[in-house]
Amino acid sequence: MSDKKKIRVVIAKPGLDGHDRGAKVIARALRDAGMEIIYTGLRQTPEQIVTTAIQEDADAIGISILSGAHQFYFKRVIDLLKEKNASDIIVFGGGVIPEDDIPSLLDLGAGAIFGPGTPTSTAIEWLEKAVLTKS
């Protein structure tokens, strides 16, 4: 009687980035893969992102970031999730993040970082698998 569980993803844009085209592209691609996307818009604080993910019972948070402040925002979001006993929520990201910075973000606990030009299908496949193995 119970339905297949829906994958729910918060797509967030922390900080002062001025546009969210990339975030919208990934949001639409994930929707077309059958997921429910909670879209929160520009200029979110890490606190707002984490509270949103908890209230929305999200499986994952996708952070899109262009400003260069990725180290700070990823760390803060991941720390807050730990603080709120919600480390099972997957964190992944994309945007303009230099190749060299990726390993340290993964060390912090990010599940995956998708750089510019990554086909959306790669992100979808990864996310579906990550959510499946988590639950």
Place this chain on the structure above:
Amino acid sequence: MSTLAERATAGDVRAMARLISMAEDRADGIDSLMKELYPRTGRAWTIGVTGSPGAGKSTLTDKLIGHFRSKGSTVGVLAVDPSSPYTGGAILADRLRMQRHTDDDGVFMRSLGARGSLGGLSRGTREGVLILDACGYDIVIIETVGVGQSEIDVMRVADTVCVVLVPGLGDDIQAMKAGIMEIADLFVVNKADRPGADRLVHEVRGVLEFLRGRDWVPTISQTVAETGDGVAELGERLLSHREYSGKSGAGRERELARLKTKIEEIMLERLSSQVETLWTDRREELLEAVHERRLDPYTVAEELLSRA
């Protein structure tokens, strides 16, 4: 170990959120959790906000949250957005306009995908209201998907239904139509600073003429949700409807009708899952017989039911 229901009612937001997901997914075990929660419900006031796409429902909801918070009430919000009929996916963006309340512990907001429900709500909305009620929220606001003329499920969930209209969407005959216009306890003419607002108010007033003599005649509020103009007054009018419902017994009547629907729904759901098992052993044979006109669908159905 404590159950999810116990954790949620003790204020664990994660548990609350998980319960709502379980209700939405119809997950195994949700029924017994709802049984546990039900005795704690019955205190929250549920306000439905409905209206056409782009009428300003989310912005108005945002301002109403602010209004009720300033009066000291805690507020839960369930905001429904459409799901894709092709992929089942959805972009839920009502929250975008209410995000300023995310930092407020007295507010819980949840976005729901309609997932094929046609009445303007999602399948788990009713349970979502009960869950937030049991967890102690004073007011639960339900924002429906943008509706046309006949998505009226919100009246089966909300104590007070607020229909949001905007100028410039249609001629006066639209206001006469059945369905959505009939379920309003209050009308809101939003974007009231735009041309045509006065005319719209006049048209709605014309429709309400037919209701003269009833105990409760819907009021018409004018708001500009973007700036907050008129929202405090709307808040007061919502409150008068609540007081009327309590005093007149109309609220109790509505609640009883709602419970009747709910109980019958549960029975129907259980029965329909039994229906399949009634003929699993003979399905092919009977389908073949009906297809070849040796039997008719009515006789087959009657016979199968008589075996139940």
